[in-house]
Amino acid sequence: MDFINHQLFIKDINVHIDPILPKKTAIITHGHADHARFGHDHVIATRQTIDIMKIRYGDKCAKKFTPLRYGQKYSIKNYDFTLYPAGHILGSAQVLIEKNNNRLVITGDYKVGKDETCKNFKLVKCDTLITEATFGLPIFQHPDPKDEIQKLIRSVKINKNNCHIVGAYALGKAQRVMNLLRQQKYNETIYIHGSLEKLCQYYSKEKINIGKFEKVSSKDKNFYEGKIIIAPPSALKDRWSRRFPNPIICMASGWMTVKQRAKQQGIELPLVISDHSDWNELLDTIKKSKAKNILITHGQEDALVYYCKKQNLVSKPLSIQGRSDEEIE
Amino acid sequence: MKKFSSLLHNLILTPSRNTKIKLLQDYFNILDINRAYALAILSDQLSFQFIKASKLRELVYEQVDQHLFDYSYDYVGDLAETISLIWPTKKEGKSQNLSTLIENIKKIKKSEINTEFSKILSELSNNERWTLIKICTGGLRIGVSERLVKTALADLYNKSVNEIEEIWHGLEFPYENLFQWLKNETSKPKIDFKKLFHPMMLANPIDEGKDFKRLDANEFQAEYKWDGIRVQLMVSSKSVSLYSRTGDNISSAFPEIIEATKGDAVIDGELLVGRNFKPSGFNDLQQRLNRKKASKDLQNKFPVFIRAYDILFYKGKDLRKFSLLERRKYLEKFQKENKSNQIDLSSIINFSTWKELTKYKNNFHDDLNEGVMIKLKNSEYLPGRKKGYWYKWKKNPKLVDAILMYAQRGHGKRSSYYSDFTFGVWKESELVPIGKAYSGYTDKELLVLDKFIRNNTINKFGPVREVKKEIILEVAFDDVFPSTRHKSGVAMRFPRIHRIRWDKPVNEVLTISEFKKEFKLS
Numbered sequence: 001m002d003f004i005n006h007q008l009f010i011k012d013i014n015v016h017i018d019p020i021l022p023k024k025t026a027i028i029t030h031g032h033a034d035h036a037r038f039g040h041d042h043v044i045a046t047r048q049t050i051d052i053m054k055i056r057y058g059d060k061c062a063k064k065f066t067p068l069r070y071g072q073k074y075s076i077k078n079y080d081f082t083l084y085p086a087g088h089i090l091g092s093a094q095v096l097i098e099k100n101n102n103r104l105v106i107t108g109d110y111k112v113g114k115d116e117t118c119k120n121f122k123l124v125k126c127d128t129l130i131t132e133a134t135f136g137l138p139i140f141q142h143p144d145p146k147d148e149i150q151k152l153i154r155s156v157k158i159n160k161n162n163c164h165i166v167g168a169y170a171l172g173k174a175q176r177v178m179n180l181l182r183q184q185k186y187n188e189t190i191y192i193h194g195s196l197e198k199l200c201q202y203y204s205k206e207k208i209n210i211g212k213f214e215k216v217s218s219k220d221k222n223f224y225e226g227k228i229i230i231a232p233p234s235a236l237k238d239r240w241s242r243r244f245p246n247p248i249i250c251m252a253s254g255w256m257t258v259k260q261r262a263k264q265q266g267i268e269l270p271l272v273i274s275d276h277s278d279w280n281e282l283l284d285t286i287k288k289s290k291a292k293n294i295l296i297t298h299g300q301e302d303a304l305v306y307y308c309k310k311q312n313l314v315s316k317p318l319s320i321q322g323r324s325d326e327e328i329e
Numbered sequence: 330m331k332k333f334s335s336l337l338h339n340l341i342l343t344p345s346r347n348t349k350i351k352l353l354q355d356y357f358n359i360l361d362i363n364r365a366y367a368l369a370i371l372s373d374q375l376s377f378q379f380i381k382a383s384k385l386r387e388l389v390y391e392q393v394d395q396h397l398f399d400y401s402y403d404y405v406g407d408l409a410e411t412i413s414l415i416w417p418t419k420k421e422g423k424s425q426n427l428s429t430l431i432e433n434i435k436k437i438k439k440s441e442i443n444t445e446f447s448k449i450l451s452e453l454s455n456n457e458r459w460t461l462i463k464i465c466t467g468g469l470r471i472g473v474s475e476r477l478v479k480t481a482l483a484d485l486y487n488k489s490v491n492e493i494e495e496i497w498h499g500l501e502f503p504y505e506n507l508f509q510w511l512k513n514e515t516s517k518p519k520i521d522f523k524k525l526f527h528p529m530m531l532a533n534p535i536d537e538g539k540d541f542k543r544l545d546a547n548e549f550q551a552e553y554k555w556d557g558i559r560v561q562l563m564v565s566s567k568s569v570s571l572y573s574r575t576g577d578n579i580s581s582a583f584p585e586i587i588e589a590t591k592g593d594a595v596i597d598g599e600l601l602v603g604r605n606f607k608p609s610g611f612n613d614l615q616q617r618l619n620r621k622k623a624s625k626d627l628q629n630k631f632p633v634f635i636r637a638y639d640i641l642f643y644k645g646k647d648l649r650k651f652s653l654l655e656r657r658k659y660l661e662k663f664q665k666e667n668k669s670n671q672i673d674l675s676s677i678i679n680f681s682t683w684k685e686l687t688k689y690k691n692n693f694h695d696d697l698n699e700g701v702m703i704k705l706k707n708s709e710y711l712p713g714r715k716k717g718y719w720y721k722w723k724k725n726p727k728l729v730d731a732i733l734m735y736a737q738r739g740h741g742k743r744s745s746y747y748s749d750f751t752f753g754v755w756k757e758s759e760l761v762p763i764g765k766a767y768s769g770y771t772d773k774e775l776l777v778l779d780k781f782i783r784n785n786t787i788n789k790f791g792p793v794r795e796v797k798k799e800i801i802l803e804v805a806f807d808d809v810f811p812s813t814r815h816k817s818g819v820a821m822r823f824p825r826i827h828r829i830r831w832d833k834p835v836n837e838v839l840t841i842s843e844f845k846k847e848f849k850l851s
Contacts, residue, residue, distance in 0.1 A: 138393060139401045139414035257414065259341055259459070260407050260744045263472075268342050302789075303400040310394075 003099060006318045013076045017095055017106055029108030030092035031171055046083055048091025055198050086110040087121030088275050089172030096124050104128040112281040117176050117208045129291035133299030134276040135254050142278040148271045149180040155269055163224040163244045167233040167251040170196050172275055174230050175203045177252050178210035191216050193231035221245050333367055333427045334460035341471040353481035363427045365503035370464050371478045379439050380465045382408055388447050392417055403792035406744025409466055413459035422452030486511040494712045498526045498576055526576040527641055528712035532719035541683045550706050551678040551686055553698040554721055555636055556611050557601040564592045582620050585628050592667040593644045598637035606634055606673045608697045612810040638675035641710055649710040690722050700724045726805035730830055730838050733800040734760055736782045737793050739767060747782040748775055752802050755840045761817045769825030801830040809848050817841055
């Protein structure tokens with residue numbers, strides 16, 4: 001750990017991982033806005049993460065891009081970098097850093113469960129593990145996403161005169177929900193908020209099965225009765241959502257585990273579908289990584305630090321600026 | 330149990346009142362014993378003797394690490410939900426009826442609670458577990474009032490909700506007479522009104538801007554608003570009993586009232602502590618509250634009396650359809666006939682314009698009233714908080730600027746937000762906390778404060794965060810008393826956040842001695 005600081009900065013070679021401000025060299029774990037930013041000189045990431053950054057910020061969002069395949073080694077001086085699948089969203093990666101036989105893994109955001117919209121998580125053994133802790137409390141034990149998506153399908157069948165608006169993050173979660181619907185044989189056109197269009201097109205191009213989708217347009221109000229509409233969470237409270245007939249407000253997120261949270265946000269049909277590891281997956285990953293030194297980035301770090309210490313692992317939280325502890329996904 | 334727990338799940342997540350009523354009606358339409366259990370639960374009338382919040386904590390600590398539970402509880406802010414989520418799931422057992430499950434739990438012996446009840450929790454699904462724990466801890470807090478449940482029932486069977494309200498407190502589980510009457514199979518249940526607590530008439534806060542423009546001062550009478558506890562006193566030749574606002578029998582806590590009262594009436598009034606009908610402040614009253622019994626010593630030290638302001642029955646006659654003016658005559662008659670050291674009458678304030686009433690409301694010489702009550706002279710005695718009849722007009726609160734020191738996450742609807750604030754004033758170069766508030770701010774202010782706390786934490790003590798001393802809160806409070814229990818030596822009554830003082834520098838906040846001087850504590 002001595003070569004990397006709490007901001008995930010390797011001073012020795014001037015390399016940052018997921019920096020918030022523009023930097024010389026940035027390794028980017030995945031395309032979410034709290035990890036991938038505009039304006040670095042040199043971005044190192046998977047091809048798909050680079051594509052996503054270009055879709056979101058434009059082709060010139062960095063001066064130079066170096067795409068890496070999963071498992072492909074990239075060296076800067078005596079540091080070797082390798083990306084491994086993180087199973088979080090399309091293109092997401094963990095970063096393995098090797099220096100003098102010392103192995104350090106930064107998980108980035110990750111989940112262990114199966115997901116057809118991205119390569120599944122690969123466990124990498126290491127000496128130091130820097131893990132996320134978004135759902136780092138034992139109350140978070142994610143259910144099978146198939147059962148959750150069935151709740152949505154059932155509600156659509158029962159409430160024929162309503163439309164269902166599903167809040168889901170524009171990158172990753174939205175497409176995962178669409179893919180899960182397809183897996184459960186929901187074959188109708190899915191309607192999407194305009195801000196999702198380019199990313200959905202990209203997922204389709206990458207041969208992820210999200211099925212037929214169409215941007216919401218100013219059609220006759222009643223047209224959307226019985227339909228499923230996917231929108232970013234911010235649009236749920238917006239005027240945008242009022243144009244639809246008797247909407248049932250749904251949300252696909254790991255936070256939906258807690259009823260009080262769902263209620264606060266005015267969600268009527270919570271769907272516990274998460275792209276982050278739950279408590280048991282976090283513990284399992286820590287154990288199987290064989291790491292003796294555990295550093296915890298953003299999330300509910302207190303409980304996880306406590307747990308690691310009880311297992312005689314060296315553990316402490318890193319507080320990285322710019323990552324709010326809750327609203328990320 | 331599956332059906333009932335999904336009813337509760339849907340109720341808590343449904344914002345629409347009509348949908349809630351529909352959900353309740355769908356459930357009550359089931360013609361079996363479960364709906365009686367549901368009604369008892371929804372109106373908070375079912376509880377288990379041995380299983381309360383503390384017992385549940387004990388049980389959960391047997392299952393999971395205490396620290397991990399505490400971290401989780403701090404995050405979720407709801408005991409039932411935390412336990413239901415964190416409880417290690419075993420294989421779900423066969424789903425049981427709500428009624429069977431409850432009867433089985435009632436049968437558990439005290440010595441076997443830990444094993445037997447834990448076993449039940451382990452065999453339930455997450456949602457059922459949540460429901461069962463909610464039932465145990467009481468007060469469901471699912472956004473459904475007792476009134477709404479009654480409304481759903483009334484609408485379902487084409488009755489008026491007031492009819493249900495009137496007999497409600499005389500009904501008993503399993504409510505067979507209620508359901509039979511609702512279905513028109515029998516006539517309305519006969520209730521012995523003398524034994525029955527009658528739901529109280531409550532007041533709405535006055536909206537100074539709107540209400541005074543449209544209300545005619547001549548149609549109203551005013552009385553002082555006393556800072557005691559609301560009671561209903563039932564007197565007959567056979568017995569005397571005293572009820573709290575929620576219908577709990579509190580007779581045994583106030584034996585001097587029970588012994589001294591005579592006559593035949595149902596009286597509505599305020600219970601106060603004081604000698605010779607001079608109230609002595611809420612702090613004294615608190616010594617008498619939440620006690621099952623009162624020793625002679627306590628009775629002598631803190632004697633109580635009732636300031637009566639209304640009468641519901643007089644010698645068996647139901648006066649509730651009479652006007653307030655007529656009822657007042659009966660009340661005075663009752664008082665004359667039954668002189669007692671324990672009851673006096675709430676005096677009526679003469680005024681002819683709202684402006685004139687202001688000076689009575691703000692009567693700062695008398696710290697013992699909280700403002701005035703404004704009552705429509707020809708109002709019937711109506712249960713609940715009906716608009717347009719009774720209003721309360723509180724004194725302007727006392728205000729003090731204090732510095733935000735610590736914050737903690739809130740509960741229920743504010744869970745996960747840092748919404749409980751401890752604030753303090755200077756004592757030399759240090760700050761000393763003077764109170765804690767968790768209301769009063771707007772949703773927007775809460776977001777600002779929550780963000781400030783997350784970004785400016787300098788210390789964590791378990792769930793409590795200490796923050797940089799930069800934010801000044803203008804705190805409103807009803808009163809402040811000397812206290813030996815607090816480091817600052819003061820205890821506030823009902824402090825709430827009035828606004829955030831962005832304009833004031835922290836060094837202009839009072840010292841504790843200046844604070845005590847300003848509010849006459851030293």
